[in-house]
Amino acid sequence: MQEQEDTKWMQCALEQARMGLGLTSPNPPVGAVIVRNGALLGQGFHEKAGEAHAERRAIADARSRGNAGLMKGATIYVTLEPCSTVGRTPACTDAIIEAGLARVVYGSTDPDMRHQGRADALLRAAGIEVCPGVCKAACDRFLRSWFHAVMTGRPWVTAKVATTLDGRMTRRQSFWLSGVKTLQYAHQLRLESDAILIGGNTLRTDDPQLTIRTPLKTPSPRKEQPWRIVLTNNMLSLPPMAKLFSDKYHKRTLVWEDVRDLRGLLNELYTRYGIVNLMLECGGKLLRRFLEEGLVNEWMQSISPMVGAGPDHVVPGDFLPQEFIFQREELIECERDIIIRGTLG
């Protein structure tokens, strides 16, 4: 019973945490709920680095709902081990003790060895029951990019590629490969990213905006446009009137020239700009460099229903005289493979 109850409320804390996705870097998105006798007293999530953590937001929320008195003896569920040290904000363990909470249930453990388990000791010394590791797998999964950044000093890198069935990234006649829904999905990914990286070629060829325009879900009003990062061999070759340099987010554009050490660059992106989630929207050559260095963590590919050859893919040579449109009739998950079957018209 207690276990089911704990799982259920930790899911609620995770839902809170999700509301902070894409907003909190270099901090992790964390959620918290405060519960007593099966009733929710307050909830909150961390919204921005430098602002209150989830625990303090939940406590404040409970107070604002007139539940201050009920917090004595209540349980707080947090997706990540509460912080126990003073950073840009005071330690959450203090707030928990001060609010009179009787029990702390959390999911993931702080990856920083200097802090790990410290909250447990402090809270227990104050007579508070501590239950670590509830829904740990789900919380760890949710925080994996942040864990990666903390442990390696580099952002979690997601390669986003859009290809045709024959593995091309371009078409002969049309600019776009992807359908409207797919683009929305791609914009949703941007919403969860702190930065988007392209090469000079993509900038010159596509003149992209790399902004969040049509995501699936309405973004938080506090979401900033992601950093737009351009790697080029020759800064002077970039058109100064490109959108990235002239639109209203131009201050969110960063250019690096002749980067040899991608690993070092990523470290700079994390330590200097607090970038935890980096999305690659570059072309194949630059993507290859990231792959060669083993720096790609996640791969997101949309495959559009076309076969038309072009440079660099399974049907070699130049573009075919005609582009064939594939009509899918079957999509089968065949163990780890996907089988798609249909006609070419």
Place this chain on the structure above:
Amino acid sequence: MQEQEDTKWMQCALEQARMGLGLTSPNPPVGAVIVRNGALLGQGFHEKAGEAHAERRAIADARSRGNAGLMKGATIYVTLEPCSTVGRTPACTDAIIEAGLARVVYGSTDPDMRHQGRADALLRAAGIEVCPGVCKAACDRFLRSWFHAVMTGRPWVTAKVATTLDGRMTRRQSFWLSGVKTLQYAHQLRLESDAILIGGNTLRTDDPQLTIRTPLKTPSPRKEQPWRIVLTNNMLSLPPMAKLFSDKYHKRTLVWEDVRDLRGLLNELYTRYGIVNLMLECGGKLLRRFLEEGLVNEWMQSISPMVGAGPDHVVPGDFLPQEFIFQREELIECERDIIIRGTLG
């Protein structure tokens, strides 16, 4: 009511027809059931060119079940308009009249303009009710490759490709791209094919068997191994001990040298060898030639969970020093696109 009844029994006839898939070329796979007062009297499917058609098989089946007397006044459901002319076997219209059947329900119309509608007239003249076009879309879809062959004089061509996520057909270290289930599926496709075509390069590199070995469903004992067709620029360059020339099906291997006219070749495959369903299992260069000529009707692609570069694909250049295995976490049908998302390890 009658309509529902007709639909239901035509589905049964289609199920019969499916049992002939891959067996009947150059004839179409056809199924028939005979029904009276909601009870099945007999059923059958065409099994091999030169042997009895589905209608005669169903009538014979009804007789062998002791239902000869009940056939007077019964309905026969056939997936394709009954033949009305004597070919290698006598006309089915005669058998239907002789059996005393009262009603003929069929799905697809004979594509041969010389025969089209002829059965209707003959049967009606004999006092038999004729209902054409029941489940026409499903029957037409099922017979589309045969229609194509009859109308164009060329086989229906299915390109089967197996690629990695980055659109390669090869891996650096391992011969196989596809998982076991995917291979079973590919063998199932072979079972539905009359012939498989490769180029000399594939023969020299892979030394394939191109036989049906591990299909998803047990093949009919009457299914012959598909023809194995090799197109080469230089007959003498092919290793004489290759499996295609030395295994026990070596008589099912055909080699063409220096074919310039693919369209003419396909016509020969249909008219001389009765090949209606041709599967391409060739490499990219030859596949490209078929695409260039607009000769590919169907596309079947299995995408295996790897990213590793190699020649000809979305990540250009030579093989990466390391192959990354993709772990799929999401598969989304996004309108006509497919989105797969996961980690690279």
